[in-house]
Amino acid sequence: MTPLVVIVGFLGSGKTTFLKSLLPELKSQGVAPKVIINDYQNAGVDAEQLRAFTEEIRAISGDCVCCGSREELVSSLESFQHTPGSIAVVETNGTTDAEQLIEMLSLEPGLEKFTLPIQISLIDGKRWQKRFWHNALEREQARTAAHVVISRQDVVDAKRVEEVKESLREHKVRGQISDVATVAAELARVVARASIVSARLVEKAGCGCDHDHCEHEGHSHHHHQDSHFSSIELALPELVKKSDFSAFLRGLPDEVIRAKGLVRFIEEPEEFFVFQKVDRFEEPQFFSVGKEPTVRVPLALFIGPEIPEDRLRDGISRFSES
Numbered sequence: 427m428t429p430l431v432v433i434v435g436f437l438g439s440g441k442t443t444f445l446k447s448l449l450p451e452l453k454s455q456g457v458a459p460k461v462i463i464n465d466y467q468n469a470g471v472d473a474e475q476l477r478a479f480t481e482e483i484r485a486i487s488g489d490c491v492c493c494g495s496r497e498e499l500v501s502s503l504e505s506f507q508h509t510p511g512s513i514a515v516v517e518t519n520g521t522t523d524a525e526q527l528i529e530m531l532s533l534e535p536g537l538e539k540f541t542l543p544i545q546i547s548l549i550d551g552k553r554w555q556k557r558f559w560h561n562a563l564e565r566e567q568a569r570t571a572a573h574v575v576i577s578r579q580d581v582v583d584a585k586r587v588e589e590v591k592e593s594l595r596e597h598k599v600r601g602q603i604s605d606v607a608t609v610a611a612e613l614a615r616v617v618a619r620a621s622i623v624s625a626r627l628v629e630k631a632g633c634g635c636d637h638d639h640c641e642h643e644g645h646s647h648h649h650h651q652d653s654h655f656s657s658i659e660l661a662l663p664e665l666v667k668k669s670d671f672s673a674f675l676r677g678l679p680d681e682v683i684r685a686k687g688l689v690r691f692i693e694e695p696e697e698f699f700v701f702q703k704v705d706r707f708e709e710p711q712f713f714s715v716g717k718e719p720t721v722r723v724p725l726a727l728f729i730g731p732e733i734p735e736d737r738l739r740d741g742i743s744r745f746s747e748s
């Protein structure tokens with residue numbers, strides 16, 4: 427598997443500058459970074475700044491990668507050459523909805539050769555939470571990060587750096603506060619481990635399972651230690667009562683930010699339905715996919731910063747009994 431790294435941060439927070447330091451560090455540790463840059467207007471400008479530091483760089487101009495340029499990003503990643511020691515680094519534009527992007531990259535079926543995304547957020551030490559109506563977006567961009575890097579420490583005093591750290595804690599930004607060297611060392615470790623996982627998967631080929639969810643290993647938990655996002659796939663009963671299942675989705679724990687899957691109802695046993703639950707305020711939605719969809723096993727996929735597996739299993743077993 428190839429590690430997938432996503433660099434997020436408000437407009438001008440220092441993403442490209444950070445990459446200028448990170449890429450040589452990675453190279454010196456034997457990692458081969460390949461970069462995809464998304465930016466408004468001309469991503470080639472940032473790409474140009476980084477060309478000297480990486481063997482491969484692609485630029486995606488236009489809308490945000492989590493919405494408008496989504497297909498371009500996915501097809502860029504699908505054509506990624508998974509050579510040993512490589513790592514994919516996506517620099518997002520300054521207004522990216524990190525949660526939406528991470529969710530999309532985690533669920534995209536064509537990207538199974540990548541690990542779940544590891545998000546690194548750049549925090550402008552000078553401007554953090556001084557952006558008025560953009561403060562919320564700035565916080566959101568940091569919330570799901572595995573690593574938080576505070577930029578412009580050279581132009582603020584130590585007191586301000588401490589204030590920013592304290593504010594990050596207050597806003598429940600749980601990523602590790604890191605610098606270039608820490609991030610590079612961590613990513614080198616992830617690359618080494620990912621290549622061991624790939625080797626093991628090759629050895630196990632032939633057991634007939636989807637290896638990310640291989641039942642023979644006794645788990646169906648697609649979890650990545652290096653990311654604050656994890657996902658889990660749980661089997662659902664063959665048939666469920668629609669009202670009970672809807673109540674279960676409405677009452678999902680706050681940690682689950684997204685749920686989707688396939689379900690069959692006692693009321694219409696011939697039909698399969700895809701269910702979608704976006705956040706805790708929106709009602710669950712059901713879309714018929716007919717009598718013979720490609721996947722014919724009722725299942726639920728949950729994604730969030732922390733997955734309360736026991737509570738989810740418990741919830742499923744309770745409505746199964748009713």
Ligand SMILES: Nc1nc2c(ncn2[C@@H]2O[C@H](COP(=O)(O)OP(=O)(O)OP(=O)(O)O)[C@@H](O)[C@H]2O)c(=O)[nH]1
Nearest residue numbers: 436437438439440441442443444520577578579581
């Ligand atoms: N003094 C100082 N300047 C910085 C630092 N990081 C970035 N800058 C400057 O801030 C400006 C924007 O930095 P970039 O690295 O281009 O920021 P970005 O997040 O990639 O910008 P967008 O892609 O437009 O969102 C540049 O002029 C950088 O030189 C830092 O740690 N210290």
